[in-house]
């Protein structure tokens with residue numbers, strides 16, 4: 143079997159290589175940085191991590207099931223612990239040997255049924271042929287930076303460039319956007335800046351990290367409720383624990399809980415309540431250091447930090463290969479191309495609570511499919527038909543997700559996992575009947 147190429151050694155790339163290896167599919171991983179961990183390695187040139195960042199989802203809801211974090215690790219560990227976790231994971235499963243580090247994939251093109259991959263390492267380019275291509279280059283690297291209405295005389299930064307709150311020392315700071323990064327960075331700025339304002343275009347739901355001493359997602363994840371009940375219960379819980387956004391001078395969300403990603407941060411509300419952070423509306427115009435907001439209020443600032451999210455970005459492959467539909471490639475389960483059987487977008491998926499284990503399940507399905515295709519198995523033929531037929535089907539579980547660019551590849555966790563597990567079970571059953579011995583048991587069997 144010809145080797146498969148994997149782009150990226152973040153959590154997604156790592157579990158992809160792990161699963162390919164587990165199912166005896168030859169592969170080579172490529173990573174720009176000199177080590178594994180993806181954006182969790184703050185020293186990587188491609189990382190968008192900042193010093194104060196911790197996990198937002200709790201460790202039990204996020205870790206790889208076959209590689210749990212140590213008991214003494216806090217429920218929401220610091221990014222440096224997570225970098226170590228991925229290094230340990232890569233060592234445990236022998237993944238380092240399967241990667242070429244300091245190597246960027248610069249171009250991928252079709253060559254008959256194969257892929258020609260051009261890489262660059264130390265300025266030298268090399269082109270090699272692979273039997274398949276798995277893209278795990280991450281979704282949070284290419285800044286979404288909408289133009290500002292006017293000329294700002296101070297400094298403008300995107301959250302991707304932000305590392306350390308020292309840059310705010312004595313400055314009048316305006317944060318734009320209040321997603322999880324925006325909220326974290328506003329809280330960071332409070333301790334250094336002369337003033338901190340945050341501009342919000344729409345309302346957000348806020349959730350605390352802990353309820354009754356337990357991580358909120360672990361409590362919520364244990365209770366199985368119909369979707370609309372879960373939305374109501376969580377919204378009521380948020381109101382009970384933290385109050386309504388409007389009580390803090392923030393806009394109320396005009397959508398239901400979980401129709402956009404909630405902000406898992408109660409500290410920002412604490413600081414708004416103490417006058418350390420002042421909420422502002424959408425920006426109307428900018429002139430020099432003065433920013434005027436839609437409600438007519440204005441303020442003077444030295445730094446504008448745009449926490450306006452990211453865009454999907456695949457600069458190394460012709461977009462015609464990715465079946466783009468609007469803001470994101472149109473792929474079955476966000477992974478499988480309707481025509482190509484050897485091209486997979488790994489980790490182009492976001493969901494409340496999916497974690498790295500959800501990504502690992504995705505990687506296992508892909509590896510099983512490749513394995514079974516190589517045997518010409520019936521289950522692979524069935525899956526090939528399904529991925530073509532259902533390419534436009536979104537695993538949204540009936541959620542009315544906001545029509546935003548960053549929500550274009552959002553899925554409903556339970557619906558998504560159910561679909562993954564159904565296909566995985568079918569492919570695995572078929573593989574077991576082949577009696578290869580090596581692959582038959584459940585996840586984690588063949589190291």
Ligand SMILES: Cc1cc2nc3c(=O)[nH]c(=O)nc-3n(C[C@H](O)[C@H](O)[C@H](O)COP(=O)(O)OP(=O)(O)OC[C@H]3O[C@@H](n4cnc5c(N)ncnc54)[C@H](O)[C@@H]3O)c2cc1C
Nearest residue numbers: 150152153154174180181188197198199246247279280489
């Ligand atoms: C501040 C912050 C907090 C977060 N908190 C959570 C959380 O609590 N829970 C959670 O589940 N998720 C969280 N995330 C989301 C995060 O994206 C995922 O946890 C995870 O890192 C995604 O893994 P990935 O491998 O898909 O991408 P990444 O970690 O981004 O890794 C992609 C890798 O691909 C490499 N690469 C890119 N292009 C090329 C190329 N052309 N050639 C070679 N290599 C390439 C990059 O160098 C990088 O190492 C957070 C993100 C941020 C920024």
